[in-house]
Amino acid sequence: MTNNCPCYAGNRECDPNLCKRCQTCTFPPGIPAPKSKGNGSDKKCRNDHIRMRREIKGLYKAKSEKFPEAGLGLYCNEDIRQGAYIGEYVGELFSPEDKGIENNSYLFELPNGYIIDAQRTGNLTRYINDSKGDTKANAKAKCVKVDGDYHVAFLAKGEIPAHTE
Numbered sequence: 001m002t003n004n005c006p007c008y009a010g011n012r013e014c015d016p017n018l019c020k021r022c023q024t025c026t027f028p029p030g031i032p033a034p035k036s037k038g039n040g041s042d043k044k045c046r047n048d049h050i051r052m053r054r055e056i057k058g059l060y061k062a063k064s065e066k067f068p069e070a071g072l073g074l075y076c077n078e079d080i081r082q083g084a085y086i087g088e089y090v091g092e093l094f095s096p097e098d099k100g101i102e103n104n105s106y107l108f109e110l111p112n113g114y115i116i117d118a119q120r121t122g123n124l125t126r127y128i129n130d131s132k133g134d135t136k137a138n139a140k141a142k143c144v145k146v147d148g149d150y151h152v153a154f155l156a157k158g159e160i161p162a163h164t165e
Contacts, residue, residue: 005019005047007019007047008047011142011143011144011145012144012145012146013047013048013049013050013051013144013145013146013151014047014048015147016048016051049085049153050085050088050144050146050151050153051146051147054085055085055086055087055088056076056078056080056084056085056086056087058076058077058078059074059075059076059077059086059087059124059125060074060075060076060077060124061073061074061075061124061127062075064129064165065165066129066165067129070105070129072127073127073128073129073165074124074125074127074128074129074165075163075164075165076160076162076163076164077162077163078162079159079160079161079162080156080159080160081156081159082156082157082158082159083155083156084155084156085153085154085155086125086128086139086153086154086155086156087123087124087125087153087154088123088125088151088152088153088154089108089116089118089122089123089125089126089128089141089152089153089154090116090118090121090122090123090125091106091108091116091117091118091119091120091121091122091126092116092117092118092120092121093114093115093116093117094114094115094116094117095113095114096113096114096115098115101115101117102117102119104117104119105119106118106119106122106126108141108152110143110150110152111143111150112150114150116152125154128154129165137157138156138157138158138160138164139154139155139156139157139160140154140155140157141153141154142154142155
């Protein structure tokens, strides 16, 4: 995935029906796409993580060591390479006008004002602790469009050793 791909540069996933040139979605779903050779011989852009469900396997929750006040944190059984897609933040979707949202620790506001509430229906990514102002954060959230809808992808900012929060 590089800025050479107009979809990636535009914060959206490639659509296999529209984006023929980068050959996205050509690797099997449910597993991480093979790492690029880096020499330009591999033209597939791999900008299809959410659509093809390429989240990291082996994630688990445990008591947070970095943020004890948060309770739980997210860990992985294996090393995670820089730039790797960790998973998608999912939950109930609320409109900006909805007054029934409970204030909790699992809210994520999208660029269009909608809010994802992962408290009841979220997955393990809800245990990625927000490290506001922490320059040592090892993951970042990226809002991308998939088929016109916003999704939240978590990506590794650097190498993350196994069993690190």
